[in-house]
Amino acid sequence: MDTVLTLLSSFCLLFGSFLCLSGGVGILRFPDFYTRMHAVGVTDTLAAAMILIGLMLQNPDLLVIIKLMMILLMTLFISPAASHALGQAAVLNKLQPLINMNINPLEEDTSAGDKSSKS
Amino acid sequence: MFAVVMLAGIYGLVCASFFVAMDAVDVAFTEASIGAGISTLLMLTTVAMTGRTDHEATHKPLMAFVAVIVTGGLLIYGTFDMPYFGSADAPVHQHVGPHYIYDSIQEIGVPNMVTSVLASYRGFDTFGEVTVIFTAGIGVLALLSVARRPEDDAVMEAINDSMHEKHLILRIVIKTMIPFIVLYAFYVQFHGDYGPGGGFQAGVIFAAGIILYAMLFGLGAARRVITQPVVQMLSALGVLVYGSVGLVSMLNGGSFLDYNVLAADPIAGQHLGILLIELGVGLTVASVMIIIFYSFVGRSQFQKANKGELL
Amino acid sequence: MIIAATLAVLVVMILAIIRAVVGPSLYDRILAVNMFGTKTVLLIALLGFVMGRPEFLDIAMVYALINFVSVIGVLRLSDAFNAKHNGPVAEPAKRDS
Numbered sequence: 356m357d358t359v360l361t362l363l364s365s366f367c368l369l370f371g372s373f374l375c376l377s378g379g380v381g382i383l384r385f386p387d388f389y390t391r392m393h394a395v396g397v398t399d400t401l402a403a404a405m406i407l408i409g410l411m412l413q414n415p416d417l418l419v420i421i422k423l424m425m426i427l428l429m430t431l432f433i434s435p436a437a438s439h440a441l442g443q444a445a446v447l448n449k450l451q452p453l454i455n456m457n458i459n460p461l462e463e464d465t466s467a468g469d470k471s472s473k474s
Numbered sequence: 475m476f477a478v479v480m481l482a483g484i485y486g487l488v489c490a491s492f493f494v495a496m497d498a499v500d501v502a503f504t505e506a507s508i509g510a511g512i513s514t515l516l517m518l519t520t521v522a523m524t525g526r527t528d529h530e531a532t533h534k535p536l537m538a539f540v541a542v543i544v545t546g547g548l549l550i551y552g553t554f555d556m557p558y559f560g561s562a563d564a565p566v567h568q569h570v571g572p573h574y575i576y577d578s579i580q581e582i583g584v585p586n587m588v589t590s591v592l593a594s595y596r597g598f599d600t601f602g603e604v605t606v607i608f609t610a611g612i613g614v615l616a617l618l619s620v621a622r623r624p625e626d627d628a629v630m631e632a633i634n635d636s637m638h639e640k641h642l643i644l645r646i647v648i649k650t651m652i653p654f655i656v657l658y659a660f661y662v663q664f665h666g667d668y669g670p671g672g673g674f675q676a677g678v679i680f681a682a683g684i685i686l687y688a689m690l691f692g693l694g695a696a697r698r699v700i701t702q703p704v705v706q707m708l709s710a711l712g713v714l715v716y717g718s719v720g721l722v723s724m725l726n727g728g729s730f731l732d733y734n735v736l737a738a739d740p741i742a743g744q745h746l747g748i749l750l751i752e753l754g755v756g757l758t759v760a761s762v763m764i765i766i767f768y769s770f771v772g773r774s775q776f777q778k779a780n781k782g783e784l785l
Numbered sequence: 786m787i788i789a790a791t792l793a794v795l796v797v798m799i800l801a802i803i804r805a806v807v808g809p810s811l812y813d814r815i816l817a818v819n820m821f822g823t824k825t826v827l828l829i830a831l832l833g834f835v836m837g838r839p840e841f842l843d844i845a846m847v848y849a850l851i852n853f854v855s856v857i858g859v860l861r862l863s864d865a866f867n868a869k870h871n872g873p874v875a876e877p878a879k880r881d882s
Contacts, residue, residue, distance in 0.1 A: 365786040372793030375824070379797035382804050382820060388812050391804070395820045406790055406827050410834055413787075422842040426830065426849060429654075430823065433853040436647040437819055444860045445812045480818050483855060484805060487825050487848075494829055494841060503844050511851035515858045522862040644857070655850060662843070669840050679847065682854045689861045 364412035371405030374398045388445060389452045396438040403430045479517045486510030499670040500588040507678040512763060515685065519770040523777070585668050592672065593748040597731035600751070601716055604758050608713050611762035615706070618769040645690055655683035663756050667745070673752040677759025684760075685767050693771050702768060705761045712758030719750045791831045798824050815859050822852030 381394025407427045411420050486509035493502035574591050592600055663676035688696035720731040728735035733747025798821055805817035826848045833841030 368786045368790045372790045375790075375793050375797045375827075378820070379800035382817065383800050388810055388816070391813065392816055395816055399820060399823050403823060403827055406794075407830065409790070410787075410830060413834065414839070416839065419839045419842065422839075422846065423830070425654075426826065426842065426846055429651075429846065429849045430826070432647055432651060433849060434823060436644055437853060437856045439643055440641070440857060440860050441812060441815060441819070445810075450810060450812060480805065480814050480859070484802065484818060484821055487821060490844070490848075491825060491828060491832075494832055494844065497836070497838075499838075499840060499844065503847060506844055506847050507851055510848075511855055514855050518858055518862045648857075651853075658846065658850070662847075670843055675847070679850065682850065686854050686857065689857060 360412050364409045367405045367409030367412065371402045371409060374402035374405060378402060387452060388450060389442070392438060392442055396435070399434045399438075400431060403427070403434070479514060479521060482517065483510055483514040486514065500586075500672070503670045503675050507675050507682070511682060512678055512685075516766060516770065519767070519774070523770065523774040586666065586670070588670075589666050589672055589748065589752075590744075593751055594733060594744060597720075597733075597751065600755065601720070601731065604713055604716055604755055607762050608709055608758055611709050611765045614766045614769050618773045641690055648686055648690055652683050652687060655686070656680060659683065659760075663752065664749075666752055667748060673755025674759055676752075677756040677761075678763060680756070680760040681763035681767070684764050688767065688771065693768065693775065697768065700764065702765075705764050705768070708757050709761035709765060712754040712756070712761065715754035715757065716751050719747055719754070723747070787831055787834050791828065791835060794824050794828045794831060798828065815856060818859075819852065819856050822848060822856075826852070 375398060378394050378398025381398070382391050385391045385394055404427060407423050407430075411423045414420060414423075486505060490502045490505040490510060493499075493505055574587060574595065659676045659680040662671035662679060663673065666672035666676070684696060684700060687699065719733075719736075723732045723735050724730055726735040731747075731751075733744045734740040736743035736746050801817045801821040801824065805814050805821065808814045808817055826845045829841050829845040829848065833839050833845070
């Protein structure tokens with residue numbers, strides 16, 4: 356039982372850290388604001404959930420587990436709401452998404468298709 | 475300017491993580507709620523009021539830069555005289571520190587040492603801090619309060635109703651969150667004897683809940699939930715509670731803010747005294763934060779209305 | 786395992802700071818600060834476990850709240866600001882802030 360718990364929690368923690376790192380790379384490498392928001396939004400919720408669940412599995416104390424669950428619930432409420440508010444504000448203030456054919460109409464099709472598939 | 479404020483917020487977060495790493499839980503708590511949260515918000519409100527771009531620099535920035543470099547260098551030079559980190563014979567560990575650490579459980583009976591130092595040993599200092607916060611609230615009111623015309627309320631109402639559709643998702647999420655925020659504030663307030671927390675942090679969290687409401691539902695709606703006179707009364711009431719605890723202990727034959735005489739048992743007296751003054755601190759901090767936010771936002775709305783623009 | 790996760794979160798925090806400093810538009814910065822905040826919550830929760838003091842979780846909870854409040858505040862205030870200055874002008878928001 357104990358080893359199963361440890362294995363599960365290590366798996367959760369590792370998966371969470373992997374998601375964290377991928378989000379961090381995403382926020383640096385993605386070309387414009389909206390794609391960056393995608394990277395952050397996806398990883399913020401799942402990575403946080405994974406890490407917190409991993410911590411929950413490690414601790415037998417009930418109060419700690421309840422507190423972690425509160426944090427998890429709060430994150431799951433807050434993070435999408437903040438992303439929504441951010442995206443809405445950006446759209447309302449007319450921040451243009453990076454659409455290749457509008458910005459660089461003269462570029463060849465291959466590079467445009469390449470970029471759009473990346474984002 | 476927005477970027478500068480946001481980097482200041484990050485600085486607050488980094489600071490607080492640093493305090494966490496140094497095991498100073500209460501300080502980290504305060505830094506998290508005040509340094510990273512409320513002060514960022516108030517700075518942002520100020521920026522929104524005064525304008526985002528600053529004027530052309532008329533002074534020479536080089537002089538200021540040199541002064542900053544020299545001061546920083548002197549400060550770093552000063553640290554060479556300080557004892558090494560963690561050395562046992564540092565002056566901090568010689569003076570009153572051991573007394574607080576070893577005797578506070580017997581004398582005060584509160585598990586959280588920081589609370590007993592803050593509220594009991596250094597009660598007079600904390601009284602001074604609360605008075606400073608109260609004075610800040612008075613100053614903001616005197617400088618920035620706007621005489622509201624009575625017909626403003628109806629206009630506010632209409633604006634609020636028109637905004638009701640605008641941030642629908644956020645409003646629903648925040649409506650669900652606010653009870654938990656307030657509950658958590660009470661937990662921090664009354665659990666401060668046992669864990670990290672206390673009046674300052676609880677007041678700030680409570681004020682954050684109200685400010686969240688005010689930001690999304692409009693200032694008028696928030697003013698109808700917690701009216702301005704009530705907040706002003708509460709901010710004075712907090713200082714009054716704190717001071718009167720001190721006076722009652724004087725009347726019972728102790729010295730000012732000596733909680734031992736508040737009850738028959740000194741430990742119970744200490745508990746009662748700490749509970750009451752934390753309550754006073756929490757009341758004052760929460761209501762002064764709300765006052766400052768109300769005044770700032772009310773002032774900027776007043777400026778906009780004077781320029782003939784709607785919200 | 787916990788230490789590995791802590792290191793990963795620290796690295797991500799550094800990346801977020803880089804984006805907050807570089808970030809061309811205002812919203813990039815807000816996004817980076819928001820991400821920094823959530824990662825700080827995780828970092829503090831993890832640090833509490835590393836150091837064996839679970840009462841750090843209280844601070845993590847405060848962080849989650851405060852971060853949300855400040856993000857919403859920034860958005861509301863920047864909205865108000867933009868409506869005031871470049872309101873009727875229908876041009877893309879400037880990339881430099």
